[in-house]
Amino acid sequence: MLDKITFAKRYSKALYEVLEEQNAVETGLKELLSIKQVFVDNPSLEQALTDVSFPEDKKESLIKPLIDNSDVDYVKNLLKVLLGSNKMDELTLIVEEFEQSYNEKNKIVHADAVSVVPLTDEQKDNLESAFKARVGANEVILDNKVDQSLIGGVILKSSNVIFDGSVxxxxxxxxxxxLS
Known part of the structure; x- marks a missing residue:
């Protein structure tokens, strides 16, 4: 039996490949992210859909709106397969792996900018531009977090990269x- 991460990677890779062939990766990603948000907003949904004591017809009625609202057939199929194999708890991991593949192929980097006060739009734009050039990305998505213990400056964190310019x-x- 596959562990959850291996399972998620395989399914997300297969889904990415078929959507890439259909030129539907971006549409598929949008749908997957909106479906993932439904699960994030309703944590008991995942539990109900994987509970073996919960009736199958009720599981199907819970997931039916997500399937019906999907315009991408492969996303619909993924939902049906996960429901049928009682693996709906893998969906969020699959979506995260899919998004990571998308970001890697499109050179999109997510980063956290930790500062003493919230950054202005101009400061964010300057940081994004500098970081984009530094890491060779096409796009940087910056999330600003506030930590007043820094005294001043900014710490930029992304994956395994940390630029610490804090006072x-x-x-x-x-x-x-x-002292040395």
Whole structure:
């Protein structure tokens, strides 16, 4: 039996490939993200759809609106297959893997900018441009988080990359130099 991550990677890869052949990757991604949001907003839905004691006809009636509202046949099929195999709890992982594949192919990078105060739109744009050039991305999606313990400056985090330009870190580095 496959572990959840391997299962999600295989299904997302297969779905990505067939949607790519149909030139429907972006449409499929939008639908998958909206379906994932339904599950995020209703955490008990996933539990109900994987509960073996919950009647099959009620499971089908719960998932039917999602299937009916989908315009992409392969997304509909994915939902039916996951429901039929009692694997609806894998859907959010599949969508995340699909989105990650999309981002990699389109060089889209998600990053967190941690600052003392919320960044202005101009500051965000400047950070996005600089980070885009630095990592060779086509697009950077920046999420600003506030941490008042930084004193000043910005920490930029993305996947395995961290650029720490915070005043707090600079002060700590000076302390280390003085104490050694």
């Amino acid at each position: 707090k870190t600079k002060i700590n580095n000076i302390k280390k130099l003085l």
